[in-house]
Amino acid sequence: MGSTITEKILARAAGRDEVHAGDIIEAKVDLALANDITAPLAIAEFEKAGFTKVFDPARIALVPDHFTPNKDIKAAGQAKKMREFARRHEIVNYFEVGRVGIEHVLLPDTGMVAPGDLVVGADSHTCTYGAVAAFSTGMGSTDFAAAMAWGHVWLRVPESIRFVYSGRPGAWVTGKDLILHTIGLIGVDGALYQAMEFSGEAIRTLSMDERFTMCNMAIEAGGKNGIVGFDEKTTQYLQARPEGSRARTAGRVFASDDDAEYARVLEIDASAVPLTVSKPHLPSNAAAAADLADVTIDQVVIGSCTNGRIADLRQAAAILRGKKVHANVRAIILPGTQQVCLDAIADGTMQALIEAGCAFSTPTCGACLGGHMGVLAEGERAVATTNRNFVGRMGHPGAEVYLASPYVAAASALAGHIATPEDVGAGKGGPR
Amino acid sequence: MIFEGTVHKYGRDVDTDVIIPARYLTTNDPAELAKHCMEDIDAEFVSTVQPGDIIVAHENFGCGSSREHAPVAIKASGISVVIASSFARIFYRNAINTGLPIVVCPAAASEAQAGDRLRVDLGAGTVENLTQSKEYDAEAFPPFMQELIDRGGLLKYVKAQLVERSRS
Numbered sequence: 001m002g003s004t005i006t007e008k009i010l011a012r013a014a015g016r017d018e019v020h021a022g023d024i025i026e027a028k029v030d031l032a033l034a035n036d037i038t039a040p041l042a043i044a045e046f047e048k049a050g051f052t053k054v055f056d057p058a059r060i061a062l063v064p065d066h067f068t069p070n071k072d073i074k075a076a077g078q079a080k081k082m083r084e085f086a087r088r089h090e091i092v093n094y095f096e097v098g099r100v101g102i103e104h105v106l107l108p109d110t111g112m113v114a115p116g117d118l119v120v121g122a123d124s125h126t127c128t129y130g131a132v133a134a135f136s137t138g139m140g141s142t143d144f145a146a147a148m149a150w151g152h153v154w155l156r157v158p159e160s161i162r163f164v165y166s167g168r169p170g171a172w173v174t175g176k177d178l179i180l181h182t183i184g185l186i187g188v189d190g191a192l193y194q195a196m197e198f199s200g201e202a203i204r205t206l207s208m209d210e211r212f213t214m215c216n217m218a219i220e221a222g223g224k225n226g227i228v229g230f231d232e233k234t235t236q237y238l239q240a241r242p243e244g245s246r247a248r249t250a251g252r253v254f255a256s257d258d259d260a261e262y263a264r265v266l267e268i269d270a271s272a273v274p275l276t277v278s279k280p281h282l283p284s285n286a287a288a289a290a291d292l293a294d295v296t297i298d299q300v301v302i303g304s305c306t307n308g309r310i311a312d313l314r315q316a317a318a319i320l321r322g323k324k325v326h327a328n329v330r331a332i333i334l335p336g337t338q339q340v341c342l343d344a345i346a347d348g349t350m351q352a353l354i355e356a357g358c359a360f361s362t363p364t365c366g367a368c369l370g371g372h373m374g375v376l377a378e379g380e381r382a383v384a385t386t387n388r389n390f391v392g393r394m395g396h397p398g399a400e401v402y403l404a405s406p407y408v409a410a411a412s413a414l415a416g417h418i419a420t421p422e423d424v425g426a427g428k429g430g431p432r
Numbered sequence: 433m434i435f436e437g438t439v440h441k442y443g444r445d446v447d448t449d450v451i452i453p454a455r456y457l458t459t460n461d462p463a464e465l466a467k468h469c470m471e472d473i474d475a476e477f478v479s480t481v482q483p484g485d486i487i488v489a490h491e492n493f494g495c496g497s498s499r500e501h502a503p504v505a506i507k508a509s510g511i512s513v514v515i516a517s518s519f520a521r522i523f524y525r526n527a528i529n530t531g532l533p534i535v536v537c538p539a540a541a542s543e544a545q546a547g548d549r550l551r552v553d554l555g556a557g558t559v560e561n562l563t564q565s566k567e568y569d570a571e572a573f574p575p576f577m578q579e580l581i582d583r584g585g586l587l588k589y590v591k592a593q594l595v596e597r598s599r600s
Contacts, residue, residue, distance in 0.1 A: 024574070024576045037454075037457045037499065037501075038498065038499065038500070040460055041460045041500055041501065041504075044460055045587060049587040049588070049590075049591065050591070051587075051591075066454075066457075067457075067458065072458065074458035074459060075458045077458075078458055078459075078460075122498060122500075123498055124496065124497050124498040124522055126498075138498045138522055139498060139522060139525060139526075140498050140499070140500035140522060140525060140526035140529060140530075141500040141526075142500060142526070142529035142530065142585075142586055142587065143525055143526075143529060143586065145587065146586050146587055146590045149587075149590055149591075149594065150590045150593060150594065152593075154576065154580075156574075188445050188492060188495055189445070189491055189492035189495065189518065189520070192492065192518065192520070192521065193521050219496075219522075220496075222492060222495060222520060222521070224521060282445060369449070369454040369497070370453065370454050370455055371454055371455070375455075388447075388449065388496060388497075390447045390449040390450060390496060391447075391449070391450050391472050391473065392449055392450060392453050392472035393449050393454075397450075397453075397471075397472040
């Protein structure tokens, strides 16, 4: 019997010839990360347990991205605990405000993740890095504390679901539409405890940015990790990382065997996937954007760890350039990193967005989780390119969040209601 | 361990954002977090919960964010044990790691009603609905999880591993 890519990476990390779904393993960690919400709790547990030393100061990333720049005095106190810990333990990859970005955009973009790596993070969207053919999964603070001390983690090897996307995505359809549609098909626990392996000709046509978006949302189906096999686009992405970085030097390429065992194989015709929006209050509540034109909105958020990469901002700018955000709408851009900001300046993306009437934030998770930079009031409604639309997620529990792609979010910002690019006169286009 | 308490009943897909909204994640203090436990799904919870009470929910309890503050808040609110048809995987790990007792028991979870009195025997792996006079067998923990629990939790286990490594 063959192995899946997930099983092969975990076997390597566990130092075994092979592992199979259901095995409990102790595996070596290539990178462990936490943020300003999860790290303070982890630090408290680490110290309470009497640990005095981290396993490797170069393999830990501490990323203050959620409530930074500090949103209030208590958040400032939490960020301070993390900063002091980072200094005390000489954590190499601590990113101060001004250099920090949203963790799941920042870490792969700075070359800290290589194919075949095992990454654990005290943040549920750690599953993002499957886009570079790594195994990555989210955990809690105590698990992160243990990983910091031990350099290992215990894992149950997950079964895999293979998603095969055939055909070519239609006009304006992106990886975000594919993943929202997929979660709509299988539900928010449709991949509970399992690996989501994305494959098929449609996946090959997706940009790396879109693959990050798809893997990022594996957790919204309950998945342990999302993963895309290595190809020419992966190589190109990795080669563009900083010289000497892990991404350039440490990769180990694995691929699923033809006779690998899957819990389930799901075939999806990508050419039939509509521009998709997930309605409140679950990411699985998927609907066609075209059917939601009567939903008026107060706010649009474009960015986050799901869609805060430069390609996402360019997609938004393609719709908004030369036009004006609707009078009743606040459009907020949450870029993934400082580099994304610089790229957006260099090619005029930022100017187009600001001229259209968007507010351009510094990189932060901010509004996605109702922290700051765009909290919703009772009864308000937003279209967001983020990942969750739970009750209270973006502010008041009486607010509503509709999840969408940057194209649909930008079109909705112009229209003042949920809209497609064609609704706002953009004709037929898209990323391909 | 045996717990007896009154049921607070919820549906499926109870996410960690409603268990403890992100706007309160500027502290790790269990007592502070407990003041806002379940706030966005059940505004009455904090004023009605009694020490020993039991949360019962359907599938996928604790989905979404990895915030460990969620099981911490539940435990500090006085809840003795959470029974669900299934748990989201990060919450499951976090509950074990923070010492919040959890029980997977779909039959008990689907039949229990808000206000029922339940008796949970973790050692025997049974859930008894005293109000409805019914008894259920809970799913046992996988052996490795049981070992972690028996050895006093993950961080104690890791300490032992590190001591062993330094000896060899």
